[in-house]
Amino acid sequence: MQELFNKKFFVLTLLAVVMPFAAFAKVDYLIENQPQVIEMALSFDNFGELKQKDNGYLYVNVQDEFIGEILPLIECPGRIVPPRHYSSKKGIGAHVSVMYENERISKEIWEIAELGNTYTFDVTELRSVKIVNRDGHMKKLWLIALDAPQLEELRESYGLSSKLKGHDFHITIGYQMPAVKGGDCEVELEIEFVDDFEEYAEAA
Secondary structure (H helix, E strand, C coil): CHHHHHCHHHHHHHHHHHHHHHCCCEEEEEEECCHHHHHHHHCCCCEEEEEECCCCCEEEECCCHHHHCCHHHCCCCCEEECCHHHHCCCCCCCEEEEECHHHHHHCCCCCCCCCCCEEECEEEEEEEEEEECCCCCEEEEEEEEEECHHHHHHHHHCCCCCCECCECCEEEEEEECCCCCCCCCEECCCCCCCCCHHHHHHCC
């Protein structure tokens, strides 16, 4: 974690530059009534192992089936593709974000004693998230919202808010391309897509 410490001032400076633009972003979500998706999500393991990336990003690793099996079930117009962390060979796969690296730097959280522990969660609902950036362009993401009291307690134990930037814990499922009027949802599981919900949540 010493390398993380060395990056502290660089990251904080970067945030100071980025944050003025973040005020222009807007995040909104809709609860989607697609029982086939929830039924499938409830059939998977509701737990995962706490892990971290080299940069300090903390997450719970979950079954990749949360994306691979659920994505084809989503009914939506247009085309939907998986997030890059699923399709990329170097990605971490399906997961639940727990701590962002900039949070750990700002609070000087260099070590996580709970790494490797198992955390449980409950699937609550399917959501679509509309994100409008400062240029007025809209992006739409699909996610499985979760109830995860154990993760809330973990964050609080390190002096952080119970949730990341006020967002519920979730598993990002896919990104919806511009809708085609009257068209069916076409799924592409092999595309490496560059955007995911965490990046936009940071700018919300």
